[in-house]
Amino acid sequence: MQAWQPDHFLPGFEALELEFPDDYDGRVLATLVRLPVRNAPRGSVLWVHGFIDYFFQRHVAERFALEGYAFYALDLRKHGRSNRPHQHPNFCKNIAEYYADITRSIDVIGEPVLLAGHSTGGLITSLYAYEGPHRERVQALWLNSPFFDWKLPDWRKAQLHMAAALGRFFPFLSDRKTLLPDYGRSLLDAGWQFDLALKPLEGFPVYYGWLGAIADAHAKVHRGLDIRCPVLCMHSDEADIVLDWRHISRWSRSLGPDVTVLAFPGAMHDLTLSSPEVREEMFRQLFAWVERAVMSPA
Numbered sequence: 001m002q003a004w005q006p007d008h009f010l011p012g013f014e015a016l017e018l019e020f021p022d023d024y025d026g027r028v029l030a031t032l033v034r035l036p037v038r039n040a041p042r043g044s045v046l047w048v049h050g051f052i053d054y055f056f057q058r059h060v061a062e063r064f065a066l067e068g069y070a071f072y073a074l075d076l077r078k079h080g081r082s083n084r085p086h087q088h089p090n091f092c093k094n095i096a097e098y099y100a101d102i103t104r105s106i107d108v109i110g111e112p113v114l115l116a117g118h119s120t121g122g123l124i125t126s127l128y129a130y131e132g133p134h135r136e137r138v139q140a141l142w143l144n145s146p147f148f149d150w151k152l153p154d155w156r157k158a159q160l161h162m163a164a165a166l167g168r169f170f171p172f173l174s175d176r177k178t179l180l181p182d183y184g185r186s187l188l189d190a191g192w193q194f195d196l197a198l199k200p201l202e203g204f205p206v207y208y209g210w211l212g213a214i215a216d217a218h219a220k221v222h223r224g225l226d227i228r229c230p231v232l233c234m235h236s237d238e239a240d241i242v243l244d245w246r247h248i249s250r251w252s253r254s255l256g257p258d259v260t261v262l263a264f265p266g267a268m269h270d271l272t273l274s275s276p277e278v279r280e281e282m283f284r285q286l287f288a289w290v291e292r293a294v295m296s297p298a
Contacts, residue, residue: 007033008081009195010058015081018104023097025088030101031081032108033073035061040070043139043294044109047073048102050119050147050270052090052179052203054080056194060272067287069114074105076124080198089204093171095217098124103133112139114290118270119242122146122233123217126255130225140294141255142286143233144271145240147214148221149247164211171209179203183242183269192273227256230293234282236267236274243269260289 007013013035020028033055045064049055055073064071075081076098083089092098106113115138117125122143129141150157166173181201233252235245245263252261264282267274271282
């Protein structure tokens with residue numbers, strides 16, 4: 001395994017490239033990022049980003065460190081730091097392709113984790129906590145606006161499902177008009193900074209094979225899971241311009257027997273990028289829940 005190196009995108013952080021066997025695109029790697037800390041009495045956190053995304057939320061890592069946690073973030077294969085020119089960016093044929101990235105990350109961390117997922121990362125981590133190889137090493141699951149359904153009118157969903165069906169045979173057919181730049185621009189307008197090469201406002205092509213992978217993952221969630229660890233799901237309201245909070249509230253309750261759902265009106269799609277007052281309340285509720293669910297379980 002390669003050694004930890006200074007991260008090129010977040011000064012003060014370190015990055016570790018994780019190598020995997022070649023897939024249909026060729027060479028594959030994922031990137032684990034950490035904020036080095038001397039002491040982490042409350043354990044470790046592993047953050048998984050969303051679609052057309054990577055880890056850039058420095059303030060989240062620093063806040064967890066202040067609370068006594070070792071913070072790690074994973075740039076999944078073909079995303080962010082891990083994307084390579086020969087690959088189809090942000091693409092998978094099956095969500096389970098990402099399980100190896102999470103499993104290897106947990107191995108590197110070397111202890112059970114609070115697994116955190118935002119948006120598509122929330123969908124991936126939910127399924128990992130249900131059926132992933134190291135699911136028994138997931139102490140708790142924190143979902144930040146998880147992507148459990150499409151925020152689209154019915155006629156548009158019908159088109160999407162037709163494209164997903166076509167993607168079973170032609171996975172690399174793509175559409176550049178599926179995603180709008182509104183959300184990325186709203187983050188820039190709010191003062192957040194991120195690398196536009198890794199998280200471009202116009203996005204990357206949405207491949208039909210990826211649509212099929214998401215449709216299959218949604219179907220699993222909609223049938224109901226049986227995640228055995230405590231789950232905390234957080235969502236916004238109509239202020240979320242990416243997902244419908246009603247879908248999140250509905251489907252999160254199908255994840256397992258121990259699910260807490262909290263709403264934060266006025267929050268951004270990524271709740272950690274909300275206004276300071278919303279963000280502070282979100283963190284307060286999060287750490288209180290972890291204390292109850294993990295540090296002092298019933």
